[in-house]
Amino acid sequence: IATVKVVPEMIDLNSSESRVNVAEINLDRIQAEYERQKLLFEKGVIAREEMDQSEADYKKALEELENAKDNYDIVRTGMSSKTAQYSNTQIRSTITGMILDVPVKVGNSVIQSNTFNEGTTIAVVADMNDMIFIGDLDETEVGRVHTGMPIKLSIGALEDYTFDAELEYISPKGKEESGAILFEIKAAAVIPDSVKIRAGYSANAEIVLARVEDTICVPENSIEFSGDSTFVYVLKSEKESKQDFEKRSIQIGLSDGIKVEVRKGLALGEKVRGNEIFDKK
Structure with missing residues (x-):
């Protein structure tokens, strides 16, 4: 996603450089001691245990110098020769997805996350297949x-x-x-x-809290409520401009706020005052 250039802190840089110098001095001293012990061992003056201890100290000094140099490189450039492929200067996404936002621009300063702050967001990435x-x-x-x-x-x-x-x-x-x-x-x-x-x-x-299918339903505004009872006015006959309605008690069920299920009291095809019965909900 991005490449970050490390700007080292002078205090950390000086400290890591001093660690390298100390490690080199220590290595020179231990190496000289190792060479003397080696000559004495070849002449049979010292025991094998002393020689092994001297050799171990020499290898430790070599390792300490390498670690000090790696630490110096990390502080100075953000990467070392051993861990170049894991360099924190290369910002990679942890998921496969689409970049939604890049809140920083080239040249902006960024900080890493730690105990005291959340760090700088370099990019927002989302998997658009998982909405x-x-x-x-x-x-x-x-x-x-x-x-x-x-x-x-x-x-x-x-x-x-x-x-x-x-x-x-x-x-x-x-x-x-x-x-x-x-x-x-x-x-x-x-x-x-x-x-x-x-x-x-x-x-x-x-x-969807509940669902019914293939049921008779009527508009909610065509229902008359009286206590615990519900009624509709069913068309009985129609002559010219005069219509005759019958008040009928019905049993209702689910409602979506617009239509109401009729469980009992109406047959498919009957008409109620106001609107025609819907045959499906």
């Missing part, structure tokens, strides 16, 4: 939904399409907005390959 709908649900409705429920998504920019989704997350804590308590929900959307979706689209979700 998530994020929305808010009112507290009066949150108790009626659960994860795994099917959702219908409608996107304002794509008026001719609706998309299936599955509810995956319901926030355990509500937040107050404009005097209402809302709970965040997330749903995994199923987007066909033929449709191009952009991140950040506004969308509305319709959660």
Whole structure:
């Protein structure tokens, strides 16, 4: 995604350079001692154990010098000869996806994340094949939904399409907005390959709480409510401009706010005052 040029801190640079110098001095001393011990061992003056100890000290000094040089290179350039392929100067994405935003420009200063700050965001990458709908649900409705429920998504920019989704997350804590308590929900959307979706689209979700098919339903405004009873006015006869209606008790079921399911009391083909009965919901 990007290449970062390391600008070393002078304190760290001086410290790492001093470590290299100390390691070289220490190596020279131990190497001289190793050479003397080697000659003495060849003449049979010292035991094998002393020779092995001297050789181990020499190898440790060599390793310390190499580590000091690598540390100096990392502080100065951001990479070392041993770990060039893992250099932190090359910024790579951890996922396969599309770059959505590059908030920095060439020449901007960036810092790495640590305990005290989040670091600099160099790019925002997203997998556009794994779309998530994020929305808010009112507290009066949150108790009626659960994860795994099917959702219908409608996107304002794509008026001719609706998309299936599955509810995956319901926030355990509500937040107050404009005097209402809302709970965040997330749903995994199923987007066909033929449709191009952009991140950040506004969308509305319709959660299906219950469903009935192949049932008689009537417009909700044609129903008369009286206590626990519901009635409609059914057309009995029609002569010229005069219509005769019969008040009939019905048993209703599900409602979507526009049409209401009629479970009992009406037959397919009958007409009620106001609108014709729909044969399907």
